[in-house]
Amino acid sequence: MSQKDQSLSLANPHPHNLSASQKLALAVTGIGLLLLFIAWFGGSAIQTTAFLWPSLILTAIGGVWYTLSTYRHLPEGIKNNGVFTASLTSRGALGWIAGIVLTGFYVCLYWYPHLLGFSGEGTANTGLVQMFDPLSQMLKGKAASQWFVYGTLYTLAILVMGFKFIWKYRHNRYQVLRTISVMFFQTAFAFLIPELLEGLNSDKAYFAKDIKNMWPLNYYFYEDWHLNNMLNGGSLGMFMLVSGILMTLVISPILTYFYGKRWYCSWVCGCGGLAETAGDPFRQLSDKSLRAWRIERILIYAILVLIVVVTALVLYTYFTGNAQIGPINTYSLRSMYGFWIGAAFSGVIGVGFYPIMGSRVWCRFGCPMAAILGIQQKFFSRFRITTNGAQCISCGNCSTYCEMGIDVRHYAQRGQDIVRASCVGCGICAAVCPRGVLKLENGPQESRKVFDLTDGGIKVNV
Ligand code: SF4
Ligand code: SF4
Missing domain, CATH: 3.30.70.20 (Alpha-Beta Plaits)
Structure with a gap:
């Protein structure tokens, strides 16, 4: 029986038996990832360049190789065989292990960056963050942070898994084009351009320079420190301020009117980009029950109301200098939103729970940007x-x-x-x-x- 026939046969009890080529490809990816872990736990003893490039290149080559050896002989489109029996894609042991590792990584990223090797500004990094120092020096002339490591791995995941997605759906022009689009926006507008601009404007304090610079996805857009940094950020800062406001109030509503929320959620956004590529093997895990639909509507609109209230109070403080409104301290409120929604929900649960709850947990239950675009899509869109x-x-x-x-x-x-x-x-x-x-x-x-x-x-x- 040929490989093509095997994939289609309902009688084939082991659709996940791997060919020698697939096993070799996975081994190459595994070596690339192993180098990451060695660097992570190797303290400051590792030679960063000796680990960085082999790790990134082997991971990418292994991913591309696996894709080609898996899909080259198969018909295009969805493969149902084994989806609900494979451990990784049906909440089996592998799925849980993947979820725990991903969640653990996000917890370190947000709250314990020193465990990744980030030592703070002016102090030499160690471990995983140190490993990325050469690339960071190349792009922006300074040592890496945990966010630089994250941005690099995030982009690599979208590129490699995007290639896999394109091969799987190579017969479908819409899928190919929108995947190329998210790969492009992530690589250029969410990673390379912001990093290069930071290097060129190293005298300016931080303000967001990527495609997420749009309220309410960028929930700190109107916070005093961010507004001040944009206002004092020269022509680039002024551009980000004006374009950010125009995106929210003018450009986004117009695009949503003509094309629905897909123009952003499935063609541009980095969160959507990761969900559509790296999250693709888990899309069937989304809860289809009426109960989940009810929870979705309550949660997403509650978070939208919350960010509107928080932003209104933040602007009140900005213009009046008064941070205390009755019992409410606007600084405490914004940091609570940042902790629970900006970090715990969107990052830790949003991506860490892919193998357990599906790939769009954040987009479906939490993202206030998706909530606004969704209202427009339902009532004011073609x-x-x-x-x-x-x-x-x-x-x-x-x-x-x-x-x-x-x-x-x-x-x-x-x-x-x-x-x-x-x-x-x-x-x-x-x-x-x-x-x-x-x-x-x-x-x-x-x-x-x-x-x-x-x-x-x-x-x-x-
Ligand atoms: S159930 Fe859905 S996928 Fe199946 S034929 Fe109907 S529309 Fe198509
Ligand atoms: S979100 Fe669901 S209904 Fe909408 S296009 Fe994707 S698969 Fe279809």
Whole structure:
């Protein structure tokens, strides 16, 4: 039986048996990652350049090699075999181990950076952070921080796993283009350009210079220190201030009106970029229950209200100098938001729990930016997913692989357009549908096919 036949055979009880080529590729990736761990726990004894480049290059080569040897002989598109039996992708032992390692890394990153080897400004780094010093020196002329290490590994993950994603869905132009887009925005606008600009403006205090410089995703945009640093940051600082405000108030609403929230969540955002690439093996783990939908709506809008209130109070303090409003101290409030939402939820749970709760936990339950874009998408946008109900065979592929937990099949069976605030327009439901039922489209709002709840039927708004 050929490799192609094996992948499609329901009778094949071991779809995860690896070929020799796949095993070698995994071994190469493993050596690359092992070097990272040796550097991490090697203190200051390691030769940084002897570890850095071999580690990054071997990890990348192993990832690309594994992708080619896995998908080259298989038909394009989704592979259902083994998804719900493989330990890594079905909350088995490997899934839990991956979740614990990822969560542990994020805990160190946010709250215990010294455990990664970060020694603070002006003191020599050790361990993992020291390993990245040569690259940091090359890009911005100063030693690395834990955030530089994170940015590099994050970008590498999106590039390598993005390549894998493109190969898997190479028949689908939408998937190929949007994956190239997130790979580009992460590499250029979230990593290289901000790092180079920091090197060129080393006399200026920190202010965000990347594509996340948009409130409320960048929750500290209006905090006094950030506003002052932008105002004192010369023409670049002024550009970031004006462009950040314009992005929130003008550019984002216009783009969302024409294309839905997908323009940002699935084409630009780094959080979405990681979820769509490195998180792809876990997208089926999203909870599809009504209970999860209820929790989602309460949580995401509660966090949106919270950040609006926190920002209003922060601006009040900025303009009046008064940080105490009754029993509320605005500085304590903003640091609580930063700790619980900005770090614990978006970082530790948002990525650390990929192998347990799916790849879009933060985007679905927490991101206030997604909440705003979702409201616009639902009520003021031309975007919808159309369904050709007569063709649906109720296989459920679409619902299974919707990372936002939307029961797509429910809409498809009724021939109803999908107009959901949470839909990030990733297009995977359409890509995995064997019958071509679903299409991501833009059109006049009045032509959306939606349920008329008053008569319980399907109504075409024309
Ligand atoms: S409904 Fe489809 S396009 Fe929307 S998030 Fe789910 S899989 Fe992606
Ligand atoms: S819309 Fe497509 S993927 Fe979804 S249940 Fe129907 S046939 Fe299956």
